[in-house]
Amino acid sequence: MNTTQLAKYLPILDWGRTYDRGTLTNDLVAAVIVTIMLIPQSLAYALLAGLPPAMGLYASMVPIVLYAIFGTSRALAVGPVAVVSLLTVAAVSKIALPGTAEYIAAAITLAFLSGLILLALGLFRLGFLANFLSHPVIAGFITATGIIIAASQLKNILGVDAHGHTLPELIGSLAHNVSQVNWITAVIGVVATGFLFWVRKGLLPLLVGLGVAPRKAGVVAKAGPVAAIVATTLVVWFFDLAANGVQVVGDVPKGLPPLTLPSFSMDMWSSLIGAAVLISVIGFVESVSVAQTLAAKKRQRIDPDQELIGLGAANLGASFTGGFPVTGGFSRSVVNYDAGADTPAAGAYTAIGLAGASMFLTPLIFHLPKATLAATIIVAVLSLVDFSILKKTWHHSKADFAAVAATMSITLLMGVELGITAGVSISVLIHLYKTSRPHMAIVGQVPETEHYRNVLRHDVLTDPTILTIRVDESLYFANTRFLEDRIYDEVAKQPALQHVVLMCSAVNTIDMSALESLEAINARLRVGGVTFHFSEVKGPVMDQLSATGFLEILSGEVFLSQHGAQSALRVRSDL
Incomplete structure (x- = not known):
């Protein structure tokens, strides 16, 4: 030494x-x-x-x-x-x-x-x-x-x-x-x-x-x-x-x-x-x-x-x-x-x-x-x-x-x-309670920009065929059920929906329980004719998803940016 x-x-x-x-x-x-x-x-x-x-x-x-x-x-x-x-x-x-x-x-x-x-x-x-x-x-x-x-x-x-x-x-x-x-x-x-x-x-x-x-x-x-x-x-x-x-x-x-x-x-x-x-x-x-x-x-x-x-x-x-x-x-x-x-x-x-x-x-x-x-x-x-x-x-x-x-x-x-x-x-206990009910927001495009914000806080553009949900917390065993319920509720409200995008800009890690929930969401949406996508996934999280083989069964894609996802999916919805 x-x-x-x-x-x-x-x-x-x-x-x-x-x-x-x-x-x-x-x-x-x-x-x-x-x-x-x-x-x-x-x-x-x-x-x-x-x-x-x-x-x-x-x-x-x-x-x-x-x-x-x-x-x-x-x-x-x-x-x-x-x-x-x-x-x-x-x-x-x-x-x-x-x-x-x-x-x-x-x-x-x-x-x-x-x-x-x-x-x-x-x-x-x-x-x-x-x-x-x-x-x-x-x-x-x-x-x-x-x-x-x-x-x-x-x-x-x-x-x-x-x-x-x-x-x-x-x-x-x-x-x-x-x-x-x-x-x-x-x-x-x-x-x-x-x-x-x-x-x-x-x-x-x-x-x-x-x-x-x-x-x-x-x-x-x-x-x-x-x-x-x-x-x-x-x-x-x-x-x-x-x-x-x-x-x-x-x-x-x-x-x-x-x-x-x-x-x-x-x-x-x-x-x-x-x-x-x-x-x-x-x-x-x-x-x-x-x-x-x-x-x-x-x-x-x-x-x-x-x-x-x-x-x-x-x-x-x-x-x-x-x-x-x-x-x-x-x-x-x-x-x-x-x-x-x-x-x-x-x-x-x-x-x-x-x-x-x-x-x-x-x-x-x-x-x-x-x-x-x-x-x-x-x-x-x-x-x-x-x-x-x-x-x-x-x-x-x-x-x-x-x-x-x-x-x-x-x-x-x-x-x-x-x-x-x-x-x-x-x-x-308070930490567990807060993280078990993470803040989630449906986001839309700020006009004439590539930025996406909460539809409840800003005047934004949305597409009835595309649902983007931003989750502001890492995904782990305590909050996966909350995530599933929120996605299913939103999908049920929009009969014209074709794509669900999970915006992961605030997600730092995904544990095994969360991965199983994502697999369940992917399967259920596929049965309903809705494709499941991800955007703005961080490198370490992407490594986790790749290592488990999840990306091979994902019905949709992983997009580098939310704007890229919105642009690509809007074109597909128009076809």
Whole structure:
């Protein structure tokens, strides 16, 4: 294998050849900014996943280095994200109690299984399978999970005990325990949340208005969560608010990520494999969407199958270094891009920064209130909530609206796993329904042209002896009966008919079921004294028809163009 072929699987060999001092500077600046952002995010997402805060830092180190070696995006920042963290706690809490050694082992194993699945999909180049998740369904799912995540963090904002994986369960549990609200915690949580919302929307314009350079103002604005962490930690420490019931992060072990092994218990694997598949697919879709968006801005290229390999390696790395499932995060990737990251090396430098924080700064977050981390999560996930997708799909396609509405409703009421499963299932069913009833049009000639259009939409010329039907879909087992019925109905309406032409300009493939239907149509029309023709058949479809011998029994001809068919058949009809 030469260097070019090897670089296909190790993209670092590609961008590494042109690495220079200017690129190093840009990557280091981006790494500093992303590191500042990732420290509170990593701790918060570990909390969301029901895991010790240190595991959030661990999951943000080795995985991002491995992605830098195997991934193709130059701006994607890999680590824990909100949706995957929620999927993790939903899956792992079914087999173990949060905080137990078994729970931690299950989360590590989940990362391992997810890594194996992603790696297998990448090696077998099966990235196209993610296309079965439509964008509206993903948007609906993320909106619903954002609401659930925000609701799940209200217990930390209010300082009460609550549980549940669906919105009704969470609301009911919060309502039941509302009398236990710790008002000091609530004040910290509400103030931190309000401050972070203001930082997200108002700090940058304020700084720019005061004359601060936009780039420096952006760096300061991105550091808003760090300011909230520092301020609330100092308040809790100075007034010893932990003694008054304010829950704090507590002791976070210092040092680099430990070496860990996933469980190889078949019972645990069978319990987690379904969730691992969901996490892999959802994580990949979210990651590759972000990566492609950012790459397009610099006219760079993303290889989805290699992205699967990069994310698979990242998750395997997480499983062997005390982490949990990871993927490319939207907010941190955008920050990484905006901060000027030129190559994936910025991620490796970020990992070094997080390693330093893990070794030297963890004692400083002992008094960090969990309410502040909860505020960080709430502000982050609510930016993903987008109810406008309902309005957009309602106006565009009622079927897509049904898929989105069902996904959101089932996710909120029955849980994230059932929600996304229902969304995928409904999307596939809708696709099958639409393609089983393809759009068909009777076409005629636009006067004084060689163009043919739908007789219901245009003033066109038609011949009572010639019927041309354009089918706007590939022909396969689900829509062949619909095609047969339409042709027979139209033939029955026109007693003077001599020729039927199937215009195939939109047909990309014909399967065996469709071929048998075409044979049946040909035979039935022949009995009725009507010849069956084709026009504008694509090359691959023509190859299929030729290979099966269908053309030998066809009563009519295959014409290169519809105008050629109409001209030739009109002459025959006149004879």
